[in-house]
Amino acid sequence: MKTCFFVALLFFALAAQAAPVAAQSEQPTIYTIVPGDTLWGLSKRFLNDPYYWPNMWAANGTIGNPHFIYPGQRVRVYSDRIEIEPAPAAVAPQAPSQEAPKEVPPPPVQEEQQPSPFSVTGSEGFIMEKWMAPAGSIISIPQNRVMVGTDDIVYTDIGRVHGAFAGDRFSIYKKTGAISHPVTNVILGDRVIPLGELQLSEVEKDASKAIVTKSYQEISPGSFLLPYREKRVTVALKAADRDLTGYIVDSQTGNSALAVRDLVFLDLGTAQGVQPGNMLYIVRDVKPDQRWVLSRIEKLPVDVVGAVVVLQTNTNTSTAVIVKSVDTIYRGDRVEVRKNR
Missing domain, CATH: 3.10.350 (Membrane-bound Lytic Murein Transglycosylase D; Chain A)
Known part of the structure; x- marks a missing residue:
């Protein structure tokens, strides 16, 4: 009798231990x-x-x-x-055998x-915020030419007094217009696009001679310069570490109607906690039709119409790419992420 009681007690003890595991798995x-x-x-x-x-x-x-x-x-x-x-790996051809042939995945x-949306190529552009200052400008082109391209000579207002040396590299940009916030109408800065790259060849006290090493578009006097930084960067997807809410304030092209692969600018930057690789949802509010409700409803769940991935950031703005859309995206659409959603 004692033996049977001990076995039963052991059985119930093991069952009690196994139950939580089964529930969790x-x-x-x-x-x-x-x-x-x-x-x-x-x-x-x-x-x-x-x-x-x-x-x-x-x-x-x-x-x-x-x-x-x-x-x-x-x-x-x-x-x-x-x-x-x-995904199963493709199987290399083998000599005939008695075994059934392995399937090669379709x-x-x-x-x-579309290519991976996380490749930064340097052609994205950005919002040049008010606090940002150019390193210099292209002030002259030989033979009074209006524009230049790769391998052409230009002159800049960057010299030894600015800490410049022969061999220093700079990126060339131009401004394409001021950007105002679609909700507050506050001027956020200027939309700029990259034109190319140059390298200083001869440096004087307050000026220099340079050669254009790469051009994406025509380069003309007045184009401004910023210190060169590596353009081709792979941005890894990274979860946001806080709640974020902002707006699409403009696009690289200036178009209002946008779709997948379009580059956009957000009113979110490092000051708001945005990091390259963060994904944000593009959302729109849905207004309840009060005719069909018994009591007043103030708010409905948002309509998610797409997503963007942040490619590069400034202090209060960032450049992102639209990676998903189920509807046309517009300048002024809201972007957000809820960490605990």
Whole structure:
């Protein structure tokens, strides 16, 4: 009798220990990706949250480009998340054997034709805030030419008194107009675009001779200079460490209607806690129709129409790229991220 009691007691003790483990180890539902699936669609279908896709993308290092997923890839669907298993590697040809041949995965399904949105090439431009001052300007071009390009000679107002030396490199920019905030109408600065690069060859006291080493557009006298910095940078996706709310204040092209791959400027910078790689949702408020409610409703959940990734930052502004849109994006649209959403 004592032996039976001891066995029963041991059984209940083990069961009590196993119960929490079983409760914590949720068994996922396995789903296999088919042609036409997208991260956006998977998020909406399984989590009823179409804007969960950036979280899924960030958590799965196997997805280099968020717009490529593969038929045959499997996803593990949990109650609060989706995990994507790595795509199977292609199998190299082998000599015939008795084993069944291994399947080679079909080509990727492409949601949108676009390169990775996290490559900074130097052509993005930025908002030149009021506190920023040029290092100098191009003040003359030989033979009274109106514009120059790669390998041409120019003269600048940067000299030894400015700490310059032969061999110093500078980026060439031009201003294309003042940018006012779409909500407050406050002037944030000037939209600037890069024109090229130059290197000083001969330096005098307060002037220098330089050669244009690279040109993206025509360069003319009056173009201003800033110290050179490496242009081609890969920006890794990084979660914001705080809540952020701001606006799309302008675009690189100056267009009001925008879409995926367009470069935009935000009224958020390092002073607000924005970092390169942060992803923000593009949202719009939805106004309730008071005719159909019994009591007054002040606010509805926002409508998420897309997402941007920050590429580079200044103090109070930043340059970003639109990486997702389900509707036309406009200057003045709000961007936000809620850390604990």
